[in-house]
Amino acid sequence: GAVVSQHPSRVICKSGTSVKIECRSLDFQATTMFWYRQFPKQSLMLMATSNEGSKATYEQGVEKDKFLINHASLTLSTLTVTSAHPEDSSFYICSASSRTNYGYTFGSGTRLTVV
Amino acid sequence: RKEVEQDPGPFNVPEGATVAFNCTYSNSASQSFFWYRQDCRKEPKLLMSVYSSGNEDGRFTAQLNRASQYISLLIRDSKLSDSATYLCVASASGGSYIPTFGRGTSLIVHP
Numbered sequence: 001g002a003v004v005s006q007h008p009s010r011v012i013c014k015s016g017t018s019v020k021i022e023c024r025s026l027d028f029q030a031t032t033m034f035w036y037r038q039f040p041k042q043s044l045m046l047m048a049t050s051n052e053g054s055k056a057t058y059e060q061g062v063e064k065d066k067f068l069i070n071h072a073s074l075t076l077s078t079l080t081v082t083s084a085h086p087e088d089s090s091f092y093i094c095s096a097s098s099r100t101n102y103g104y105t106f107g108s109g110t111r112l113t114v115v
Numbered sequence: 116r117k118e119v120e121q122d123p124g125p126f127n128v129p130e131g132a133t134v135a136f137n138c139t140y141s142n143s144a145s146q147s148f149f150w151y152r153q154d155c156r157k158e159p160k161l162l163m164s165v166y167s168s169g170n171e172d173g174r175f176t177a178q179l180n181r182a183s184q185y186i187s188l189l190i191r192d193s194k195l196s197d198s199a200t201y202l203c204v205a206s207a208s209g210g211s212y213i214p215t216f217g218r219g220t221s222l223i224v225h226p
Contacts (some may be wrong), residue, residue: 044159104149107158109157109158112158
């Protein structure tokens with residue numbers, strides 16, 4: 001079945017630094033990538049939607065200059081958390097969909113801790 | 116974006132019990148529906164899609180009621196391993212079929 005590989009699975013960084021999270025679709029073309037954030041015991045919150053080759057669409061309240069999303073190819077999308085702060089600590093998950101696959105395939109998630 | 120609502124639970128049931136979850140969606144343009152399972156500190160995984168005619172996969176049965184705008188998940192003969200959070204998803208055509216997730220319903224199956 002469809003697989004999305006997400007790296008890193010866990011990262012601890014200092015306040016003010018940037019962190020890049022990668023999601024790769026391994027056996028299908030991810031025409032659309034969704035990026036979510038999930039705080040403990042909360043639901044998945046959609047941050048942005050990106051289509052290959054175009055700019056991401058951000059949800060209300062999500063700063064596009066802070067959460068940089070790149071979806072330059074059909075198999076790779078990245079989320080960069082710039083100038084991270086402790087309140088950015090969360091579980092970040094990507095999810096990919098394609099024209100041929102039904103449903104959404106999730107990456108394994110990245111647990112970000114900003115100290 | 117309109118919401119998908121679920122009872123967060125937890126539903127605490129003994130092994131072997133039958134348990135049902137409902138989920139309501141407010142966007143009448145929703146066209147695709149899914150149930151996902153999420154274990155603690157893990158990513159969600161697709162449990163089953165929900166078709167208009169209803170569908171069954173082993174101990175799991177999913178149904179869709181478009182008139183009342185809800186979907187349901189029935190789990191028969193609960194196992195300890197069914198303990199997880201079950202997420203309801205509705206997606207509407209918006210160019211990318213953007214999914215909307217419910218908060219999830221927590222299920223705890225005890226011996």
